[in-house]
Ligand code: ADP
């Protein structure tokens with residue numbers, strides 16, 4: 001997967017020259033991510049276990065002598081933006097450019113002094129597929145702006161600034177996972193992140209003869225934002241009823257379920273509590289070199305997301321069931337739900353068979369064909385040239 005980056009860098013440099021009639025000062029890259037396990041645990045102060053993909057967002061950038069931020073993306077060719085750093089304000093930059101401008105804004109809010117710059121974005125990551133192209137974009141831009149301005153910001157802090165850009169500038173209430181994964185992951189590892197303390201640890205993710213297959217179900221369903229908000233509210237209400245700061249703090253599941261009257265809250269609590277345990281069990285299995293057994297954790301997580309948290313969608317259920325029947329060790333929906341991707345842990349020799357089986361199952365239902373991508377645990381954000 002490293003060769004395409006070299007070619008892509010050369011292409012991006014040429015495209016930068018064409019767009020701005022000058023050479024770039026460098027190219028920075030931040031990866032997308034897949035969360036191996038730990039879904040809907042982040043806002044319950046719990047645990048997540050993402051790893052970085054080989055795919056991601058690259059940005060070619062050159063410093064300017066004025067205070068203008070010029071923003072272009074090869075994926076949004078007719079939506080170039082230009083904004084003066086002094087004019088940066090939440091809501092003032094529309095569309096995709098808000099993710100990049102928001103980073104400059106967040107840096108300034110934190111007391112840093114980013115310089116004006118011309119930026120050209122390129123990406124080999126599908127957008128809106130739950131692979132976190134938004135955080136990859138923010139973090140690649142953050143690295144570029146910091147380095148061009150000589151600002152040395154520790155990566156955990158940079159992750160918070162990028163999150164702030166998305167929360168307060170773009171207006172998306174995401175947690176800290178995506179930006180932490182983009183900035184802190186290392187090749188061959190997953191990142192165990194405690195969303196309460198924001199402490200993280202590297203966990204070896206040695207796949208041996210297995211492949212982590214991502215199935216982009218290419219399905220998006222209505223009401224996603226409303227469903228997400230209602231799940232958060234249900235979790236908060238349940239924690240309140242149980243007298244704990246967050247569902248992370250539930251230590252006795254049976255007692256907690258007995259104490260709740262609302263069957264919906266009981267299902268939500270069951271998911272969050274067991275999901276945190278599945279993250280810990282998965283970390284234990286990975287540290288013991290028992291990656292095959294992680295498959296069962298993924299499938300258990302999927303069933304819990306489907307039946308207890310009720311955020312799965314038909315295309316995800318069919319992808320998981322079909323993959324497992326075709327030989328996958330396990331699989332689950334990833335992301336908030338109601339659309340996006342599925343991951344499956346597949347013996348490498350069976351990847352073709354699993355893809356064929358999923359394609360056939362979708363075709364039989366008259367669904368749009370899914371897209372496939374191999375998830376290789378890769379390095380976090382870095383300068384490429
Ligand atoms: P995800 O992060 O799961 O891919 P989001 O909805 O959070 O989905 O972020 C997708 C948004 O990020 C896009 O709609 C676009 O505004 C922005 N984005 C991501 N990649 C690019 C890119 N290469 N060029 C321009 N905008 C991008």
Ligand code: MG
Pocket residue numbers: 132133134135178
């Ligand atoms: Mg995103």
